[in-house]
Amino acid sequence: MTNMTTLGKVIDRVENMARNHNDALIDVGDIEFQDLETVKLAGEPHRMRPIAQQSISTRLGIPYQYLQKCPPEIQEINLNHWIEKERNEQLFFRFYGTEVRAIFTPRYIPTDNLEVIDRILSLGYGRDEVVQCSLDDHFMMVNIPDGRQSFTINGEKMTPGISLSNSEVGLASLSIAAFVLRLVCTNGSISKTEVSASYRHISTKIIKELPDVFTKVSQELTLKKDQFKLSLASRVDHIESTIDRFNKQFLLNKTEKEAVEWALPQEYGETMFHVVNTYTKAAQYKELPAESRYRLQRVGGMILEMVG
Template identity: 25%
Template sequence: MRSGRSLTSLAQELERQLQSKKDLIVPSALVRHTTDERGRTGLVVEEDGGPVDYGVTPLARRQLADKLRIPYAYFERMREDQPALLDRNVNTWLQSEDDRRMLRTLDGQVRAVLSDRYRRLDNFDLAESVLPILQQLPEVHFESVELTETRMYLKCITPRLRYEMAPGDVVQAGVVISNSEVGQGTLSVQPLLYRLVCRNGLIAADRSLRKTHVGRALGGEDEAVTVYQDDTLRADDRAFFLKVRDVVQAAVSDATFRQAAQKLQKTLAIPLVGDPVKTVEVLAQRYTLNDTERAGVLRSLVANGELSGYGLVNAVTHYSQEVEDYDRATEFEMLGGRLIDLSAHEWKGLAEAA
């Protein structure tokens, strides 16, 4: 499992962000786009006290292009080669739009351009609500926590629940809670299998809690910019976070853990009878792995020497430890969970690849 930061570091950064972030509900006509000669983009928002300049993160830039239906490749070409043309395009479309958008800002940067119906489930409030719940789990250990530009992750293990895959090969139960404040996914609570022998983490494809970020439209019908303070956001979300307790307990229940562990154990009986190189090529094609990732999974499979479905699952989850990007590493842990849910026909295409 990819390592992250400490709980103390996470708490400090969440506290810092709480003081620095601000949400705006903005009529498009009150927003102006700027690009300097170096290709750095900004948004000028006409707030009550006058115009305020914000930088724009790469993610928010992509979301803005999508909102205005400008192909992102063309958006980037204009930004790099014709910044004045980009500003004319963006501002023309902004002024012609009769809608409102949520701009989520942090440290003076617009980090997300979202619908005014976007349901904010913020990381500080989530952590404040669920950390006490997680800390009540028997012998809980926070194996990996992280706060990336797009998501927060809490991955913890409870060693009391154990299952032996084979003699000396033990997995423990855990849970993963993740959330995005910037429109990059739902709030989710999912079971986790943690393999002791190699510190692999597998996130089971359980959809017991998938809270989407869609709600009623925010702000009024006037043409002003509405600023939402953090105390308003916390009050809005607290009622929902109270529901998370039961879902966390279900995710680390004996029944849920054994069901996932037994699915993983069944892959021991799936021999890879084809060419391992071709098997990984088929895997890469199915799940859109790039060449570096494909080579890394193959290297893990060969090094482990377990030419079975179980070996392939563990090659995928083990490779996550080599991936620098934490979000992408977590996707490999989730891919392991998808593999144990494959049908016999789907496994056949992998196991017999030649």
């Protein structure tokens, strides 16, 4: 699911995905690895998805890329050796059906996407609310525009709002930030701001604090108009080299760079306004996972902050 939709459709998709989700605390003594892709839990084999492979490799202190290159028998030896050194008596497993989608310590209390959506509804938003969403098995981003605060820059209508992002498998913590939606092509930039709230998934306070965080982030929305005006007045001599420099600065991966290259001709210009819009446009590149769409929108927001 990507781009403009309704909150109701997001809810339906999240609920449908959650039907196959379940969690369990597993005794470390019941964990035995056959290789990097398969783990036995109390004797029952389970396929590990790539995110789970990465999370257990990190937990055990084994470089993931090294394990990937090893033959299965070496993977088995390494994983089973280091799992015996695990300090916790149990590990927290997240499943999709019978497949392991992520592995964490018992201290990890995940924020489910359904919890986030339910809290949004409790704040007065309805199923008919128009939102921008990017959602897959690993990451969820929901941007809620506030049409009451729309403004026009360079003849284009801009609508600020609140952005929420969350990963049930640990790719990122629950984060709330200001964002601005460019309505002509539904590009969105997510702000890098001191009042944005990011939390590690270790406390149920996350959901309870949402109303206060919404208020704090909303206070920043009035700054966005001035920042866009400044970006339009900030000249760029060579947009290609500027883009290349930002790609390196923000450590974009290969697919994200391809997305930026795809977006550049569509947003080409001579100001920082065009640079910002190149990155937010890149978030619409079809090959991107949800996390990369969020990252590119956030890069656009961080570049905008530099101008301001």
